[in-house]
Amino acid sequence: MRFIDEYRDADKARMLASQIRELCEPGRTYTFMEVCGGHTHTIYKHGLEDYLPEAVTLVHGPGCPVCVIPMGRIDDAMAIARRPEVIMTSFGDMMRVPGGQGSFLDAKAAGADIRMVYSPLDALKIARTNPDRAVVFMGIGFETTAPSTAMTVLRAAAEGIANFSVFCNHVTIIPAIKAILDSPDQRLDGFIGPGHVSTVIGCRPYEFIAREYGKPLVCAGFEPLDVLQSIYLLLRQLAEGRAEVENQYTRVVPWDGNRRALEVISQVMEPRPYFEWRGLGFISHSALRMREAYAAFDAERIFEVPGVRVADPKACQCGEVLKGVLKPWECKVFGTACTPETPIGTCMVSSEGACAAYYNFGRFTRRRIKETSRT
Amino acid sequence: MCLGIPGEIIELIPGPADLATVDVVGVRRAINIGLLGEGEVRPGDWVLVHVGFAMSKIDEAEAAATLALLTGLGQAYTDELEALAESDIT
Numbered sequence: 001m002r003f004i005d006e007y008r009d010a011d012k013a014r015m016l017a018s019q020i021r022e023l024c025e026p027g028r029t030y031t032f033m034e035v036c037g038g039h040t041h042t043i044y045k046h047g048l049e050d051y052l053p054e055a056v057t058l059v060h061g062p063g064c065p066v067c068v069i070p071m072g073r074i075d076d077a078m079a080i081a082r083r084p085e086v087i088m089t090s091f092g093d094m095m096r097v098p099g100g101q102g103s104f105l106d107a108k109a110a111g112a113d114i115r116m117v118y119s120p121l122d123a124l125k126i127a128r129t130n131p132d133r134a135v136v137f138m139g140i141g142f143e144t145t146a147p148s149t150a151m152t153v154l155r156a157a158a159e160g161i162a163n164f165s166v167f168c169n170h171v172t173i174i175p176a177i178k179a180i181l182d183s184p185d186q187r188l189d190g191f192i193g194p195g196h197v198s199t200v201i202g203c204r205p206y207e208f209i210a211r212e213y214g215k216p217l218v219c220a221g222f223e224p225l226d227v228l229q230s231i232y233l234l235l236r237q238l239a240e241g242r243a244e245v246e247n248q249y250t251r252v253v254p255w256d257g258n259r260r261a262l263e264v265i266s267q268v269m270e271p272r273p274y275f276e277w278r279g280l281g282f283i284s285h286s287a288l289r290m291r292e293a294y295a296a297f298d299a300e301r302i303f304e305v306p307g308v309r310v311a312d313p314k315a316c317q318c319g320e321v322l323k324g325v326l327k328p329w330e331c332k333v334f335g336t337a338c339t340p341e342t343p344i345g346t347c348m349v350s351s352e353g354a355c356a357a358y359y360n361f362g363r364f365t366r367r368r369i370k371e372t373s374r375t
Numbered sequence: 376m377c378l379g380i381p382g383e384i385i386e387l388i389p390g391p392a393d394l395a396t397v398d399v400v401g402v403r404r405a406i407n408i409g410l411l412g413e414g415e416v417r418p419g420d421w422v423l424v425h426v427g428f429a430m431s432k433i434d435e436a437e438a439a440a441t442l443a444l445l446t447g448l449g450q451a452y453t454d455e456l457e458a459l460a461e462s463d464i465t
């Protein structure tokens with residue numbers, strides 16, 4: 001237990017909080033974006049906002065892969081899944097995400113063969129044992145899961161498993177961050193960098209944020225103290241007039257990332273010219289598709305997908321939440337029409353989505369903020 | 376899906392598939408270690424497992440801390456563990 005206490009110690013948290021307070025210039029406010037949904041979760045779960053001075057605001061970023069899948073792609077996946085010869089396989093997180101015509105769960109209830117898998121390798125195994133069916137894996141996620149999908153394709157190729165394919169929806173984090181930096185309503189002072197994505201891509205790809213936009217980024221671990229320490233490091237950079245990429249999570253994140261994983265991704269996949277993100281619109285080079293050489297494993301080439309664009313539901317404000325412009329509870333349907341049981345937007349589906357994290361943990365804090373602001 | 380779960384390498388499984396048996400809080404499953412460097416992990420080492428693949432090597436202290444953090448996640452972690460328990464990679 002000794003190890004754990006090191007990252008959770010309330011005294012240490014308070015000490016960091018007071019160092020954070022000292023670094024804040026009077027009269028100045030600071031807004032930091034936590035890019036990754038895992039951080040959002042830690043922040044709400046441990047009520048970290050309570051430790052921070054009022055001058056520091058945290059906003060969530062687009063780093064929840066389930067949250068950013070556009071409706072149209074789900075409808076396309078559904079069109080594939082409904083074919084009688086197809087077994088669609090997907091991570092559990094994806095099952096309840098609503099498309100224009102319901103979710104995977106709805107389609108499954110209506111008779112489509114959709115199976116939940118833990119790993120793309122499990123999907124490959126299903127293909128191996130069902131040679132007369134076309135097994136499609138719904139590939140989603142950032143650079144954390146893209147190498148796994150790519151490795152599985154290589155494995156399928158090596159074994160000559162011809163009835164396996166991937167419906168590739170993998171996205172990349174850097175273009176999304178850039179889109180947020182370029183958006184006119186952005187007023188961020190720095191970034192808490194994603195932990196797990198960075199184990200793959202390393203810290204170098206973030207350097208343009210410091211160089212071209214003059215904003216600091218700190219790659220952070222997921223413990224409450226990691227997040228607080230990263231906020232401290234961001235403020236220290238700002239106080240010293242620096243904008244750099246720092247790595248707080250050296251325990252897991254190597255500066256150069258995972259070379260092998262990056263090689264595997266680029267062997268099998270290539271950037272798409274553009275891809276739609278839910279709520280954020282089209283972002284160029286922000287997603288991956290299968291390379292021509294692996295066309296035989298590309299569900300998009302094998303099956304005809306309608307490829308239609310479906311507008312997000314009117315009530316949904318996930319786009320604003322994903323850009324950090326709106327806090328979850330500021331969405332008009334939050335907690336009323338939109339709950340984890342009956343999600344309208346994607347941010348309410350995955351436990352890493354800002355709205356779900358807030359719904360599950362944030363109510364108490366929020367009530368308290370309201371009460372204190374009233375008195 | 377985004378959760379990285381720490382697992383201890385129990386044994387390397389010979390063959391071309393780059394598999395190893397890991398122990399994740401008592402659940403033993405095969406995972407792929409092909410994304411790590413050649414010979415990078417040995418039995419007794421800890422790795423962070425994402426969707427059936429070892430993504431990085433970590434030390435024991437980090438593994439313990441991460442497990443404690445995950446336990447605190449409640450449902451999300453239970454779901455991930457259940458999914459892992461269902462997994463049958465070969």
Ligand code: SF4
Pocket residue numbers: 315316317318319321328331332333334335338339343344345346347348349355
């Ligand atoms: S409350 Fe629901 S609809 Fe509103 S932003 Fe969150 S997920 Fe989207």
